[in-house]
Amino acid sequence: MVIDDSRAMRMILKRIVAKLNFDAVEAGDGQEALDLLATMTEVPELALIDWNMPNMNGLEFVTKVRAEPRLREMTLVMVTTESEQSQIVRALAAGAHEYVIKPFTEGAMIEKLALLGLVPTGANS
Amino acid sequence: MSEPVVTEGDLAEMVEQVWVSYLDPEGVSPLVQNGEVKQPTEVHSTVSITGSWHGHLVYASSVQAATRAAAAFLAMEPDEVGQEDISDVLGELANIVGGNVKAMLPAGCFLSLPTVVLAPDTASYYPAAERISGLYGTWAGEPVSISMWQSVKQEASA
Numbered sequence: 001m002v003i004d005d006s007r008a009m010r011m012i013l014k015r016i017v018a019k020l021n022f023d024a025v026e027a028g029d030g031q032e033a034l035d036l037l038a039t040m041t042e043v044p045e046l047a048l049i050d051w052n053m054p055n056m057n058g059l060e061f062v063t064k065v066r067a068e069p070r071l072r073e074m075t076l077v078m079v080t081t082e083s084e085q086s087q088i089v090r091a092l093a094a095g096a097h098e099y100v101i102k103p104f105t106e107g108a109m110i111e112k113l114a115l116l117g118l119v120p121t122g123a124n125s
Numbered sequence: 126m127s128e129p130v131v132t133e134g135d136l137a138e139m140v141e142q143v144w145v146s147y148l149d150p151e152g153v154s155p156l157v158q159n160g161e162v163k164q165p166t167e168v169h170s171t172v173s174i175t176g177s178w179h180g181h182l183v184y185a186s187s188v189q190a191a192t193r194a195a196a197a198f199l200a201m202e203p204d205e206v207g208q209e210d211i212s213d214v215l216g217e218l219a220n221i222v223g224g225n226v227k228a229m230l231p232a233g234c235f236l237s238l239p240t241v242v243l244a245p246d247t248a249s250y251y252p253a254a255e256r257i258s259g260l261y262g263t264w265a266g267e268p269v270s271i272s273m274w275q276s277v278k279q280e281a282s283a
Contacts, residue, residue: 005238006217008198008210012147015200052220052236081224086232102221103146 030056051080066095172223179276190267
């Protein structure tokens with residue numbers, strides 16, 4: 001699942017995960033993502049989440065997902081321009097598994113996902 | 126005059142990362158700096174910063190450079206790019222640079238969502254702000270700039 005209010009960024013992230021054989025669904029903010037998850041019988045394995053979005057931001061989304069037992073197996077990766085150490089700590093404390101700072105290269109993103117065990121190590125090469 | 130909180134060198138470093146990540150991954154078409162502050166631009170994407178520092182980050186370019194950026198970002202041909210694509214991509218570019226700029230400012234700053242307009246003359250949008258730093262150049266011969274503007278009111282009250 002790709003959650004970002006920028007359609008351009010959603011397209012980039014979808015391109016990357018498609019190369020890793022993920023079927024991605026997308027949402028433009030945290031609330032839209034929660035609404036979409038409520039309709040899904042199968043919970044996505046991975047969510048790539050922007051921080052600054054209208055309606056519901058990424059941090060609020062992470063907090064809500066972590067409070068929902070049905071969604072606890074989702075791997076949550078923040079993908080954001082929020083690069084201050086304090087913000088990274090907040091996101092990880094709320095339940096995000098990893099943190100990717102924009103701008104990122106395709107290779108850097110794949111490496112992060114490999115570290116999480118979501119793609120084979122070396123998928124980048 | 127004290128050095129700005131975000132220097133031209135800082136902006137250049139961020140811009141290089143953006144180019145490598147999204148606009149020129151092959152490294153064949155970098156932004157070439159020319160220092161021309163008054164070069165004409167027609168597309169302006171802005172994020173505002175509030176909180177402990179007040180100002181704006183503006184990404185400006187010609188329509189041709191904006192189209193090229195959208196095409197690169199979205200993996201499209203330039204003739205397939207529409208106005209919505211330009212707006213979305215330039216908004217994201219300002220957001221990315223602005224977010225990284227925010228990390229260099231005093232703690233307690235907040236970043237707005239981006240605003241993109243097609244109109245000349247950046248300064249007219251922020252009459253109460255002054256430019257403190259900027260990167261000016263061309264990309265494939267088309268003008269591109271990234272500039273930082275600080276609220277004048279804040280300076281006066283400091």
